[in-house]
Amino acid sequence: MKGYCTMIIRNRTRRVLLLLTLVVLLCATAAHADADTKSSITGVNGSITENYKHTASDTVTISPAYGRPVELYLYDEDNRQWLLKKTFLTSNDQQSKVTIKYPDNWKAHAESRWKILVPAADASNSGNLTPAEAAETTTTLHNKFLSCKTAVAMPAASGEILYDFKMDKKRKVASLTKLMTAVLLVENKKLSSKVKIRKSSIKEVRPWQYGFKPKDSMSAKKALYAMMLVSANEVADGAGKAVSGSRKAFVRKMNRRARALGMYRTEYKNAHGLDVGKKQRSGNYSTAYDQALLARFIMTNGRMAPVRKAMKKKSKTIKTRKGRYALTTTNELLGQKGCIGMKTGTEKRAGYCFAGAFHYKGKTYITVVLGAGSESARWSNTRKLFDYVKYAVDHRITAY
Structure with a gap:
């Protein structure tokens, strides 16, 4: 009888240890998920002045990357809506630099507003990325070569x-x-x-x-x-x-x-x-x-x-x-x-x-x-x- 009671206690201990191990793993996973759910776009110039005869570009850093798309939008002042103009891709690394090359539409305006958007993402093929939130930022391109009003x-x-x-x-x-x-x-x-x-x-x-x-x-x-x-x-x-x-x-x-x-x-x-x-x-x-x-x-x-x-x-x-x-x-x-x-x-x-x-x-x-x-x-x-x-x-x- 004594041996039977000892076996029950040992089984309960194993269960408790197993439950504790699962709790620790879940907490670690949650912490890892929290670390990866926030996306960032850094290195953006908020205001760019460029001669219309030149190409306008900006190099930004996307994190997490893992091959995620980077979408570039131009704001249509007349219709008050953002127009998708171009899409770029990041590398398969956790952090990736992307050179944003602005389409020539900016040259037709003294000032134009642009939005850089990294859409929300599902888990990456690498298995290292949990679902990530979207991130966006805006910049203004200036092409004011005139001095009149x-x-x-x-x-x-x-x-x-x-x-x-x-x-x-x-x-x-x-x-x-x-x-x-x-x-x-x-x-x-x-x-x-x-x-x-x-x-x-x-x-x-x-x-x-x-x-x-x-x-x-x-x-x-x-x-x-x-x-x-x-x-x-x-x-x-x-x-x-x-x-x-x-x-x-x-x-x-x-x-x-x-x-x-x-x-x-x-x-x-x-x-x-x-x-x-x-x-x-x-x-x-x-x-x-x-x-x-x-x-x-x-x-x-x-x-x-x-x-x-x-x-x-x-x-x-x-x-x-x-x-x-x-x-x-x-x-x-x-x-x-x-x-x-x-x-x-x-x-x-x-x-x-x-x-x-x-x-x-x-x-x-x-x-x-x-x-x-x-x-x-x-x-x-x-x-x-x-x-x-x-x-x-x-x-x-x-x-x-």
Whole structure:
């Protein structure tokens, strides 16, 4: 009986030891699992500035790795969603370095947001990795080679975005306004119809009138040259009254036409673009993108041929009832780098602006620069934008 009791005790001891061993193993496994469930992405540059002619890349370290994928996403600002652009693979080691090479889409933006994501993983083939959590981090790529406030570039034919620098930011556009005034003049009046220069027009724009005399008149065709070449403010105001009879009626027509063209962030208050009124703050607002839509319409619509003809002239002499005027374009780039137009705009609060059109490899491209800090900056920014468009076309770069 004594031997039987001793055997029972020994069996119980073995069971207890076995249970303790299992508990220790489970704790060790749990500790190992806890150590491996947290993934990490290290070595990421939160902000990268790169020249668009170069390749942008970043080397990051993934842990645990074991052949896990690394996904690269670009944030689509318009649709507010992340777009998967590229996938990389880690090595089969526990820790792996991966060189993230950014697709060329970043070159089409002044700033672009990117997300690096390592998805959650199941146990690795190596047997060393328990299920791992996902890890992600973000970085911003900078391609700001312009000094103006906002800009955009697009092909006239398709309207796809080749370069976007805050293109939807509302700003004053000064005499780029006259592009819309010219459109409405051509759409509503014959080229032979009269545009009168009234005292009220000169009073409205003083001291920024070109020099046409009160009670003078000219044909709508000549008015296009006066507006497009020398940006004659009194002629623009007279053109508005010729179309609609009054300033208010013409402004309503301008804004309706803007909406019809998809210019939803544009508000016109006069036909010329100057800040007028007691506080000198009632000028016109738009965006680089909206002005590019208007420029694109002018360059592609058959009825706009008279506007295109006027803007391509470097100089033109016109006769009116009261004088003879030698007009010289304010577009210093006309004839350079394939430039065929379009319109300058300058005002204290608007800065120096330019909507440009140029030919490259048989196609027409639109560029808009708003808010440059000086006359020279207006042209240097536009030249840089021209050069970028050529690069983007040659390398087949678009925004998304």
